[in-house]
Amino acid sequence: MGKSQLAAYLARQLRDQERTTSAGLDVLVWARATGPDQIITAYAEAAGQLHLSGADQEGEDGAARLFVRWLAATRRRWLVVLDDLTDPAPLEEWWPDSGTGNGWVMATTRREDAQFSGQGRTLLRLGLYTREEAGAYLRRRLTDAGHAHLHDAGRADELANELGDLPLALGHAAAYLINTRRTMSDYLTLLRDQSSRLGDLFPSSADTEGYGRPVTASLLLSLDSVHEADATHLARPLLQLAALMDPHGHPDTAWTTSAALSYLRTARPPRRRRLRRHHPAVTEGEVRSALECLRTYALITQDTATAPIRLHALTARAVRETIPSGTLSAAVCTAADAIMSLWPRHDHEERELAAALRASTVHLDDLTRPALWQTETHPCIYQASSSLTDAGLYQQAIEYDESTVRRSNDIHGPDHPDTLRARSNLAVSYSDAGRVQEALDLRERVLADRERILGDDHPDTLSARSNLANSYSDAGRVQEALDLDERVLAERERILGDDHP
Known part of the structure; x- marks a missing residue:
């Protein structure tokens, strides 16, 4: 709202x-x-x-x-x-x-x-609901759902005050009332009980906007109801995974990839089988059922059964606060693996999907850095770079790759293979953007570093020579390109054999 x-x-x-x-x-x-x-x-x-x-x-x-x-x-x-x-x-x-x-x-x-x-644009500032608007929203929401009897004018004002008149929190509360048929008095009792335990989960000192506490309070109540209604026991870990993705929309098929199904198998409570704990396989049908439960309680939004999953940014922020620190690394890796599983082979064939996956990659990295860089850089970091150049977004690709080089240098050090790969990607972006001399200079440095660190015969060194030959060709230095290409061919024949791809 x-x-x-x-x-x-x-x-x-x-x-x-x-x-x-x-x-x-x-x-x-x-x-x-x-x-x-x-x-x-x-x-x-x-x-x-x-x-x-x-x-x-x-x-x-x-x-x-x-x-x-x-x-x-x-x-x-x-x-x-x-x-x-x-x-x-x-x-x-x-x-x-x-x-x-x-x-x-x-x-x-x-x-x-x-x-x-500026330039003829008019800025319209939107605040929270007024108390009257909050009460009107609750009354209309309950009435439209066929449960006008759940509306209590006196308690509605009290509830709006408790939730800070925040539209998002009121939306959570209304969905809870509709789905559980609880009264506003019951909800207020539960809400106040939950709020008294939020200090450790969401300290007020970290919430300068004043939004987190009411959102988290109403969210936790909805999660409790979801837990009772969710026969699959997958809704909570699914919501935690979704909260790591771009809140504006990510493909629901991310959570039926093999990486997600494997994670969810161990993320839900195990069943007892005689004397041992058993984690049965998770099916796609169970994932769909859990997502439906989350939609029912307004914790996620999907316009159709196959549309992207969206979360309000404040909901996502509150959900992330519920992820146990011991499971965060595995959840981040699962989200990144799911992104890679969905990436189209050719971006131009599925532009919208590629753009959504790029956005989720950047969002996931911004939220959890350096999780995607330990101990090696996750492939989705590099895939986002290739996707930008494939889309013809050359300036954005250069800015992204320059940031990647800085981060890899800070996290891994200048001589780490991942840092050398990041610099090689930056050279590709320079080349695609027509910045030929910058690409050539950088490729010469990458080749020198790979020869020094990896040796003359390492596959990455041979690739660096081939890339430098491309830059020589782009710069019109045709004979140097030809000589270097002939050298690379001879070295690959010697090291890999005549029939190697």
Whole structure:
């Protein structure tokens, strides 16, 4: 019931006007905006659906720019929603201009930077519910679900006060009341009991916004009900895994991968079989059942049975506080392995999936670093780099790879094979972006380091020579490229044999 829902309400209103009046919308684009690449992916997809000339030949970045130019010139009515904009930087490049006055851009954000209100943009600040709005929400929610008798006007005011008038927490409370048929008095008793035990779980000193405690209190109550209703005993560990992913959406198929099923098998309470504890295999059907239970209690959102799973960012934050420290490392590894299992072989064939997996990789790493770097760097870190270049997001790839090199250097040291690989990936991004000399210089250093550390005949050293030959060719140094390629071929024939791939 927050800013995204308010934006969705307005978008639906404008869209549905088309049925009764000529004032409706011709084009509606909703883009997740936590990073520029997500905006670019959404715009490129829109260019494709509109069959803009050249969109299928330009790569994602080029197709996105075609779409922005089309918006400025078209006389069709359009609305672009940039949901959860976290960085003001994309405003100048990717904020469409309605040159004909037929279009609007609406963005949601937690930030209040001055840039958000410049160049004709108007900043509308949204606070918590007023006490009257909180009471009206509870009454409508219970009435719409057919349980108006559960609404108690006197207790509703008390409940809203206890939950700080936070829409998210009130949503958890309403779902709990509907599914358990408990009274508001019962809920308040339980809520106050839970709140008294939150000090260790979510200390107030770490919650400067004042959101965590009411959310966590209502969340824990919902988790208790889920635990009682969940015959699979998988809902809690599933929710903890989901809380590590991008809250704006991740594929539900992540949790039916072999990595997830293996983790869930040992994460749920074991059964007793005679004198030993037994962990039976987890089935896909059980996972689906557990996800349905989480949807019932409004802990996750899915628009359809196969749509991405979304969590409110505050829900995800509160859930992560319930992950036992002893299991966090295994949960992080499972989420990363699930991401890798789903990554398409060719990103351009499933752009939306690739973009979602990139976002979850970055989010998972930001939340849990250095978990994905110990003892070796997880492959999903490198896959995100390749995915950015495959999507034609060259500048984003360079920035990502430069960060990866710094982190690997800090965590592993400059001579670690993972650091050398990160530097090699950065050279690829330089090359793809047309920064030929920077790619060549970096590849010369990588080759020298691999020769020094790994030896002349190591496979990574041979690959570094081959990559340097490519840079020589890109720089027009054809004879040097030819000489080095001939050397690499001779060395591979000697070391690996004539028939090795």
